[in-house]
Amino acid sequence: MKTSLFFISLTCVLAVSFAVKPVNKEHRSTCLKENPISDAVLADLRDAKFADHTDDVKCYVACLMKISGVLKDGAYNVNAALEFFPDDVQSVFKSVFDKCVAQVNDKGATEDCEIAKIMFQCFYDVEPSLLEAGDFF
Numbered sequence: 001m002k003t004s005l006f007f008i009s010l011t012c013v014l015a016v017s018f019a020v021k022p023v024n025k026e027h028r029s030t031c032l033k034e035n036p037i038s039d040a041v042l043a044d045l046r047d048a049k050f051a052d053h054t055d056d057v058k059c060y061v062a063c064l065m066k067i068s069g070v071l072k073d074g075a076y077n078v079n080a081a082l083e084f085f086p087d088d089v090q091s092v093f094k095s096v097f098d099k100c101v102a103q104v105n106d107k108g109a110t111e112d113c114e115i116a117k118i119m120f121q122c123f124y125d126v127e128p129s130l131l132e133a134g135d136f137f
Contacts, residue, residue, distance in 0.1 A: 031063035062116035074110045076101050096127045
């Protein structure tokens with residue numbers, strides 16, 4: 001059983017490492033204008049370090065999620081998020097997204113920046129390869 005789980009996890013990490021759609025550079029630029037953060041903070045985000053940052057960081061992440069269609073009107077769109085991943089790993093990441101959406105609901109978050117913070121932290125806690133593999137920030 002442990003071997004099977006390891007193999008599934010490894011397969012997902014490798015598949016995502018090569019196939020995640022990057023975030024559009026224009027989207028990044030737009031979100032940085034709206035939520036100015038330093039290059040050092042951006043580097044932290046790329047290293048999945050998020051917990052101790054300001055509202056601008058949460059709102060920068062929310063902006064990227066909104067502009068890509070993943071976050072809309074206080075709701076995280078799992079199907080839109082899955083479009084960033086190849087078909088063969090979507091089922092694995094759907095379960096991650098569902099767990100994270102449940103955390104958002106459990107915490108009663110309704111504001112986009114707070115939802116983005118909870119989702120980002122949950123991704124890191126539940127499946128760090130999701131953040132490490134993509135060019136999201």
